[in-house]
Amino acid sequence: MLNFIAxxxxxxxLLLAVISFLSYVLLSVPDVDVGRQLLGQGADQAAxxxxxxxxxxDRPVLAQYTDWLSHAxxxxxGTSWFTSEDVGAAVAGRLPVTASLMLGVTLVxxxxxxxxxxxxxxxxxxxxxxxxxxxxxxxxxxxFLVTLxxxxxxxxxxxxxxxxxxxxxxxxxxxxxxxxxxxVLSLSVASVAGVSQQVRGAVIDVLRQDYIRTLRARGxxxxxxxxxxVLRNASAPALSVLGMQFVGLLGxxxxxxxxxxxxxxxxxxxxxxxxxxxxxxxxxxxxxxxxVVLINLLVDVxxxxxxxxxxxx
Amino acid sequence: xxxxTRTGAVAACLAASLVLAGCAGSGTADSGSSRLNIATLTFxxxxxxxxxxxxxxxxxxxSYDTLIKREPDxxxxxxxxxxxxxxxxxxxxxxxxxxxxxxxxxTAFDAAAVKANMERFGKGGGADAKWLADLKSVKVVDSAxxxxxxxxxxxxxxxxxxxAAGLMANPAAFAKxxxxxxxxxxxxxxxxxxxxxxxxxxxxxxxxxDYWGEPLPYEDLSISFFDNETAIVNGLKTGQVDAALLQxxxxxxxxxxxxxxxxxxxxxxxxxxxxxDRAGQLTPALKDARVRRALNLAIDRKTxxxxxxxxxxxxxxQVFGPDTQGYDKAxxxxxxxxxxxxxxxxxxxxxxxxxxxxxxxxxxIVNDALAASLAADFKAVGVTLxxxxxxxxxxxxxxxxxxAYSGMVMNMGQSSNDWVVVDELVTPGAFNMFGTTDxxxxxxxxxxxxxxxxxxxxxxxALNEHLVKEGWFVPFYRMxxxxxxxxxxxxxxxxxxxxxxLYNYAPAK
Numbered sequence: 001m002l003n004f005i006a007x008x009x010x011x012x013x014l015l016l017a018v019i020s021f022l023s024y025v026l027l028s029v030p031d032v033d034v035g036r037q038l039l040g041q042g043a044d045q046a047a048x049x050x051x052x053x054x055x056x057x058d059r060p061v062l063a064q065y066t067d068w069l070s071h072a073x074x075x076x077x078g079t080s081w082f083t084s085e086d087v088g089a090a091v092a093g094r095l096p097v098t099a100s101l102m103l104g105v106t107l108v109x110x111x112x113x114x115x116x117x118x119x120x121x122x123x124x125x126x127x128x129x130x131x132x133x134x135x136x137x138x139x140x141x142x143x144f145l146v147t148l149x150x151x152x153x154x155x156x157x158x159x160x161x162x163x164x165x166x167x168x169x170x171x172x173x174x175x176x177x178x179x180x181x182x183x184v185l186s187l188s189v190a191s192v193a194g195v196s197q198q199v200r201g202a203v204i205d206v207l208r209q210d211y212i213r214t215l216r217a218r219g220x221x222x223x224x225x226x227x228x229x230v231l232r233n234a235s236a237p238a239l240s241v242l243g244m245q246f247v248g249l250l251g252x253x254x255x256x257x258x259x260x261x262x263x264x265x266x267x268x269x270x271x272x273x274x275x276x277x278x279x280x281x282x283x284x285x286x287x288x289x290x291x292v293v294l295i296n297l298l299v300d301v302x303x304x305x306x307x308x309x310x311x312x313x
Numbered sequence: 314x315x316x317x318t319r320t321g322a323v324a325a326c327l328a329a330s331l332v333l334a335g336c337a338g339s340g341t342a343d344s345g346s347s348r349l350n351i352a353t354l355t356f357x358x359x360x361x362x363x364x365x366x367x368x369x370x371x372x373x374x375x376s377y378d379t380l381i382k383r384e385p386d387x388x389x390x391x392x393x394x395x396x397x398x399x400x401x402x403x404x405x406x407x408x409x410x411x412x413x414x415x416x417x418x419x420t421a422f423d424a425a426a427v428k429a430n431m432e433r434f435g436k437g438g439g440a441d442a443k444w445l446a447d448l449k450s451v452k453v454v455d456s457a458x459x460x461x462x463x464x465x466x467x468x469x470x471x472x473x474x475x476x477a478a479g480l481m482a483n484p485a486a487f488a489k490x491x492x493x494x495x496x497x498x499x500x501x502x503x504x505x506x507x508x509x510x511x512x513x514x515x516x517x518x519x520x521x522x523d524y525w526g527e528p529l530p531y532e533d534l535s536i537s538f539f540d541n542e543t544a545i546v547n548g549l550k551t552g553q554v555d556a557a558l559l560q561x562x563x564x565x566x567x568x569x570x571x572x573x574x575x576x577x578x579x580x581x582x583x584x585x586x587x588x589x590d591r592a593g594q595l596t597p598a599l600k601d602a603r604v605r606r607a608l609n610l611a612i613d614r615k616t617x618x619x620x621x622x623x624x625x626x627x628x629x630x631q632v633f634g635p636d637t638q639g640y641d642k643a644x645x646x647x648x649x650x651x652x653x654x655x656x657x658x659x660x661x662x663x664x665x666x667x668x669x670x671x672x673x674x675x676x677x678i679v680n681d682a683l684a685a686s687l688a689a690d691f692k693a694v695g696v697t698l699x700x701x702x703x704x705x706x707x708x709x710x711x712x713x714x715x716x717a718y719s720g721m722v723m724n725m726g727q728s729s730n731d732w733v734v735v736d737e738l739v740t741p742g743a744f745n746m747f748g749t750t751d752x753x754x755x756x757x758x759x760x761x762x763x764x765x766x767x768x769x770x771x772x773x774x775a776l777n778e779h780l781v782k783e784g785w786f787v788p789f790y791r792m793x794x795x796x797x798x799x800x801x802x803x804x805x806x807x808x809x810x811x812x813x814x815l816y817n818y819a820p821a822k
Contacts, residue, residue, distance in 0.1 A: 033709065033710040033714055036709050036710055036713060036714055037709055038358060038440075039438065039439070039440045040366065040440035043440050043442075043443070043743075044443060045714065047438050047442065048714070050438055051438055054438075079491075080513075082358050083356075083358060083359070083512050083513045084358065084359040084360075084361075084491070084494035084495055084512075085494075085495055085512040085513065090512065090513065093511050094511070094514075148543075151547055155547065155551055156547060156550045156551060159551060162551060162553055163544075163547035163548055163550065163551040163553060164539075164544050164547055164548040164551070164553050164554070165537075165548070165553055258540060258541055258544065259541075259543060259544060259547075260544065261537065261539050261544035261545075261547075261548065263511050263513075263514035263515065267540070268513070270540070271513075271540055274704075
């Protein structure tokens, strides 16, 4: 297992290097005059040139990249061109918001998906059809619509939760819970719909296996069969989907963070990318790549832990 | 790991997620506190006043005072400067300064600080640094008196000193200029609470206990940036946002139906086609004033206003706003919608078969309805409008640096100061990039620049009328913006600014 983790980590570092170079080059290609954007339409051309020079934009892209990389490996991610804040600190300040969302959605998705999936897979019949319909509806509803309805009902109408903003856990745990509940709920709808169907399918597959029939024939209680044998074998495909959902959540987080006015990585990605703030975008790209590599690694390790057969494979 | 540990871990995860899914929140908003929560769609790139821009003024007004205060109606009153007088030639502006003002570190605010700040602003490379292009030197007379010597008369100087160019920072901080970008150091009514602030998202200020002036009514202040009005409207409805400006008609309508909200209307921005190429370098037809008049006659402003802004605004044919001396209400309807007359004018100018006009399109400004409406109106008189779809960044580059287009549809703020309008749109510069002028413009500009009160006003009025008749621009309408508070705040609109000054908020009575 250690060997596996080492190999995956090394390939992750290589991926990081390749993506950082490609991203930097691609971001530098667009014909956008950053100095002009910073100073506005009315600024005179000399001031625009001076601004570009002060940001190092008058140098070749390769030189700019090498400079960025040499600072980045030492932990210095530079300063935002558009807000003048330290990029490391800015990203670190917003990371807990998105991390809270993703953690919340993963927990909710895991719990509800396994409950619904196992329930449908084992009971079948009307229950199964109900869960399937629920899955289709949950998956088909557009994310923004779900989010807007949730805000209107639970925040604006009922006033149970705040409609916008984020309270840090360290500031107030109950405030934190109330500010992330609706965003987590809206992101979980599609996630639960997707993963529960995977769990259902996997449970049905496992229940058809010969060894389950043998276990049943030996008179083992159904609950014991489900929790000891079915779940373990059905968890691998579900965990893979869960991992993919987690990565895909970054996209959903963009929308949810905008609607709830959450100062997270998603909304940051959109606003800074639109402005072409390369130091910030590079930090976000790196963070995303590291996140994706880590999640995939974690999923593989978990599958191996839950199902020893997978380790051999 | 044993099986039981594993089961325990899974159970803990399940429990946590169920708690998360089923929890009910307690109190939502911090209503009743003395904090003013403002939501905004614009934010400053830096809190260093050398890079300040007028559109983000409230962020700066919290920590910095300006030399002169601009009242909601646009008049000027004392702030850090208690008196000001021009010499006869209007090229020397003498300021008398307050003596009891100190920065946080005990440094006294004095004439040397004014000199250091103004020189730094002029050279600071900020977007509004050009405002001080007419400043020749700043002469320190004594610690409480300073004279601004100008290269030529500038009728907007008091306006600038009540805006970004008049913000006064602690010169002791200039040595560490980078720190000013995120740590303001001024004499203003509030101080930035860095621990609670997330630059780029939410700026939190607390009252400056040593403030020299009348304290503002709120103990604390937070200004939150949102990139969409939906979140702002939701925040207003739940009391998490106390005050905000709404620009889009849909959001305005959605908030007006809520009886708890207090709303105040203001017309500030106008939307229109700014023609740059009046010498016909890119589009030869535009050289002829008859063609430019034809374009003005071709568009159906009333229908555009009704369909695009849901009638929230006033049609206009002039770029001077209602708060200026140059404004003339009659010029709002100078051009009727008259395609036949437009066609006749085009025929007279030798363009009976029309011509092609290529314009850049940024979807944030020119939505589909506006793009289609303009193209259809122009097509009806034979002018083919070709939209070049661009994103915001490359559009600015192509329009202002490469000068690749003959005009552009823009939303422009309407200043309350005639000279600011003239300097921005009429004298050669960013919005008169081909340097168009004519005998009338050449004659009237000095009269506005050097003339006194009514005389300058008459010249501005004459210039405005001339620009309308010559079809320098194709304005569509002034847009009604809506100042909204959740009912707890009284907002007074600020003349010449879309966002109110920080001093214009007070608890509702």
